[in-house]
Amino acid sequence: MPHAAIRKLTLTAFRSYPSAQVSVADGPVVLTGPNGAGKTNILEALSFLSPGRGLRRAQLGDVGHRAPGAAGEAPWAVSALVDGALGEVRLGTGHDPAQEGGVRRCRIDGEGVPSANAFLDHLKVLWLTPEMDGLFLGPPGDRRRYLDRLVLAVDGAHGTRVNGLERALRSRNRLLEENGSARFLEAVEHEVAELAVAVAAARLETVARLGAEIAAHRDDASLFPFAELALDGVVERLIAHFPALEVEDRYRVLLRDNRPRDRAAGRTLEGPHLTDLSVSHGEKQLPAARCSTGEQKSLLIGLTLSHARLVASMQGFSPILLLDDVVAYLDSARRTGLFEALARLGAQAWMTGADPAAFAALDRAERFEVAPGTIGRA
Numbered sequence: 001m002p003h004a005a006i007r008k009l010t011l012t013a014f015r016s017y018p019s020a021q022v023s024v025a026d027g028p029v030v031l032t033g034p035n036g037a038g039k040t041n042i043l044e045a046l047s048f049l050s051p052g053r054g055l056r057r058a059q060l061g062d063v064g065h066r067a068p069g070a071a072g073e074a075p076w077a078v079s080a081l082v083d084g085a086l087g088e089v090r091l092g093t094g095h096d097p098a099q100e101g102g103v104r105r106c107r108i109d110g111e112g113v114p115s116a117n118a119f120l121d122h123l124k125v126l127w128l129t130p131e132m133d134g135l136f137l138g139p140p141g142d143r144r145r146y147l148d149r150l151v152l153a154v155d156g157a158h159g160t161r162v163n164g165l166e167r168a169l170r171s172r173n174r175l176l177e178e179n180g181s182a183r184f185l186e187a188v189e190h191e192v193a194e195l196a197v198a199v200a201a202a203r204l205e206t207v208a209r210l211g212a213e214i215a216a217h218r219d220d221a222s223l224f225p226f227a228e229l230a231l232d233g234v235v236e237r238l239i240a241h242f243p244a245l246e247v248e249d250r251y252r253v254l255l256r257d258n259r260p261r262d263r264a265a266g267r268t269l270e271g272p273h274l275t276d277l278s279v280s281h282g283e284k285q286l287p288a289a290r291c292s293t294g295e296q297k298s299l300l301i302g303l304t305l306s307h308a309r310l311v312a313s314m315q316g317f318s319p320i321l322l323l324d325d326v327v328a329y330l331d332s333a334r335r336t337g338l339f340e341a342l343a344r345l346g347a348q349a350w351m352t353g354a355d356p357a358a359f360a361a362l363d364r365a366e367r368f369e370v371a372p373g374t375i376g377r378a
């Protein structure tokens with residue numbers, strides 16, 4: 001299967017790098033170096049080649065390089081020469097606090113584009129980071145965000161839908177607070193319901209596709225357990241029982257009936273903005289939250305691989321995978337299993353770790369040594 005590949009990455013005033021450049025023939029790419037050297041910063045730069053706030057969910061003003069003792073926010077930029085789904089392209093993104101306020105600027109071959117959504121036509125970037133280890137034990141909001149990233153990689157319009165729903169809900173909450181007229185409330189609830197059904201339906205569709213992808217590869221799940229996924233939310237339940245048009249009507253009635261309760265609470269208490277993604281260990285039939293730490297981590301690796309396969313089969317093009325500190329944790333059989341799975345997937349994977357020995361079994365890798373502020377071939 002053809003795959004997206006970063007050929008050259010250029011960082012300007014990005015995190016610990018005043019400036020840096022990495023050229024890669026194809027990959028996989030291994031970044032090693034001591035703790036705090038700047039390995040994750042490179043993956044974060046690559047994660048800005050997709051919509052959103054990157055793999056750290058950073059504030060744009062925190063990303064610019066700050067010399068020791070320097071104050072204020074610095075402008076930063078990431079530029080990448082990419083072999084993407086539509087051929088070779090240069091993607092650029094960055095932020096200048098003096099000019100753009102809270103907006104990340106994006107360019108394709110030097111031409112400004114409205115947002116990083118436009119990058120999705122060229123490549124998808126998926127990631128797994130140590131911060132995600134707590135996903136199954138953390139608040140539903142984290143799982144919802146994770147779910148929406150899963151959906152976004154296969155359905156580029158999903159981010160716009162989710163943002164639209166959030167905006168419409170804010171309008172409804174404001175109208176409730178200000179005792180707005182019933183006519184205005186009805187109009188905004190109409191919009192909320194329409195977007196809510198679209199968001200829930202897109203999530204359900206991706207979860208179903210991902211479930212089918214996981215089921216198709218269940219037999220190779222001995223190293224990374226297979227997950228069972230379900231969505232827990234009011235609109236998702238309605239979709240399971242009623243035709244789409246009726247779901248919208250029923251949710252609108254629910255919103256109308258809930259007005260006094262929601263006004264008192266200061267927010268909308270039911271809807272897809274509160275949906276949870278439930279994940280279980282398929283073989284053990286155990287909720288992921290009750291699995292061991294190692295099992296939870298393996299479940300996430302299995303999910304990441306399945307998602308990458310789904311994205312590849314839907315786009316006919318493998319995504320870029322960013323695996324931060326994933327390999328060191330695995331025993332040698334699982335390391336080899338992961339390397340083999342990545343090779344089968346044919347995706348360009350960027351992997352980090354403090355110890356180069358953890359990547360010894362990886363064939364054909366391009367290896368880089370990272371030290372504070374610099375990156376060079378190992």
Ligand SMILES: Nc1ncnc2c1ncn2[C@@H]1O[C@H](COP(=O)(O)OP(=O)(O)OP(=O)(O)O)[C@@H](O)[C@H]1O
Nearest residue numbers: 015016035036037038039040041062063064065066
């Ligand atoms: N805006 C910034 N300006 C300058 N340096 C920064 C900025 N943001 C983060 N850093 C520095 O980047 C370093 C962390 O880099 P990074 O997280 O990439 O390390 P790492 O190599 O992945 O480490 P580990 O192996 O511990 O995960 C820290 O020393 C931090 O101070």
